[in-house]
Amino acid sequence: MNLIVAVDNNWGIGYKGDLLARVSMDLKNFRKVTSGKTVVYGSNTLATFPGGKVLPNRTNIVLNWDPDYAPEGAIVVHSLDELFEELKKYDDEEVFVIGGASVYNQLLPYCKNAYITKFLHSFESDAKIPNLDELPEWKVKWQDEPISVEDADFKIQFMIYEKV
Numbered sequence: 001m002n003l004i005v006a007v008d009n010n011w012g013i014g015y016k017g018d019l020l021a022r023v024s025m026d027l028k029n030f031r032k033v034t035s036g037k038t039v040v041y042g043s044n045t046l047a048t049f050p051g052g053k054v055l056p057n058r059t060n061i062v063l064n065w066d067p068d069y070a071p072e073g074a075i076v077v078h079s080l081d082e083l084f085e086e087l088k089k090y091d092d093e094e095v096f097v098i099g100g101a102s103v104y105n106q107l108l109p110y111c112k113n114a115y116i117t118k119f120l121h122s123f124e125s126d127a128k129i130p131n132l133d134e135l136p137e138w139k140v141k142w143q144d145e146p147i148s149v150e151d152a153d154f155k156i157q158f159m160i161y162e163k164v
Contacts, residue, residue, distance in 0.1 A: 001040075001087070001092055001095045001096075001097060001107065001110050001111050001112065002093070002095065002096050002097070002111055002112065002113040002114065002115060003096065003097040003098070003104060003107065003108065003111045003113075003114050003115070004030060004033055004034060004096050004097070004098055004114075004115040004116075005098070005099065005104060005114070005115075005116060005117070005129060006019065006020065006021075006023070006026050006116075006117040006118075006119060006156075007116060007117070007118055007119065007129065008020055008118075008119045008121055008122055008123045008125060009118075009119070009120065009121060009122045010122055010125065010128070010131075011128050011129055011130065011131040011132075012122075012123055012124075012125025012126075012127065012128050013099070013100075013101060013104070013125065013127050013128060013129055014099075014100065014101065014125060014126070014127035015123065015124055015125045015126050015127070016126065017044065017047075017048060018048060019048075020119060020123040020125060021119060021121075021123065021152070023117075023119070023149055023152070023156060024150075025147065025149065025156060026117045026156060029117065029158060030098075030117075033096070033115055034055070034058055034096050034098065035057050035058065036057060036058065036094075037058055037059070037094045037095065037096055038058065038059040038061060038087075038090045038094055038095045038096070039055060039058045039059070039060055039061070039095075039096050039097075039098045040061045040062075040063065040083065040087075040095060040096070040097045040098065040103065040107070041060075041061075041062060041063070041097070041098045041099050041100070041103055042062065042063050042064065042099065042100050042102060042103045043062055043063070043064040043066075043069060043071075044100050044102075045098065045099040045100045045103070046060075046062055046071060046074070052071070053071075053072070053073065054071065054072070054073040054074045059075070059090070060073060060074045060075065061074070061075045061076075061077060061083065061086060061087075062074045062075070062076050062077070063076075063077055063078075063080075063083055063103055064076055064077075064078065065078055065079070066078075080106065092112075093112075096115075097111060100127060101127035101128060101129060104129045105129060105130070108129065108130065111163065112162065112163050113141070113160060113161065113162050113163070114132060114138065114160070114161040114162075115158075115159075115160055116132070116158075116159045116160070116161060117156055117157070117158055117159075118156060118157045118158075118159060119154055119156055120146055120154050120155045120156065120157060121152075121153070121154035132161045137163050137164060138161045138162070138163055138164070139161065139162060139164050140159060140160075140161055141160045141161060141162040142159065142160040143157060143158070143159040143160075144157060144158040144159070145157070
C-alpha cells in the first residue's frame with residue numbers, strides 16, 4: 001500500500017477541512033499517479049470532492065464507521081479489519097491512501113511508499129501527518145528539483161519516500 005499527499009514545511013496537510021493550497025501541478029500529478037488504481041480514504045475527504053462524488057477512473061474505498069453510509073460508486077468499509085479484508089482483492093502496489101489525516105495516520109504503518117508533494121512554504125494548518133524525515137524507517141527514494149508555482153510565492157517538490 002502507498003500513500004499520496006501534499007504537505008507543507010511543517011507536514012501540515014489541511015486547514016478547516018480543505019487542502020492547504022490547490023496547485024495545478026500537484027493535482028495533475030495526483031491524477032496521473034492514482035488514475036486506474038485503488039484509492040482509500042475517509043468520508044470527510046469524499047465530502048470535499050466536487051459534488052461529493054467518488055473519483056473517476058479509480059476503485060474508491062471509503063472508510064466510515066456508520067453502517068448506513070452508502071455513497072454512490074464507492075465500496076464502503078466500516079473498520080480497519082474490513083478494509084484489510086477488502087484490500088486482499090487488489091494489488092498492494094496499486095493501492096493509494098489519499099486522506100484525510102485520521103486515515104493517513106491509521107494506515108501509515110502499513111504503507112511501503114509515500115508519494116509526497118512538498119509545498120516549500122508554511123501554511124496555517126489544523127491537520128498533519130508525521131514528518132517522514134524524522135522517522136528512521138522512512139528514506140527518500142527519489143526527489144525532483146523544486147519547481148516554481150505559477151501565481152504563488154512558493155515552490156513545490158515531488159518526492160517518493162520508501163519504508164526501509
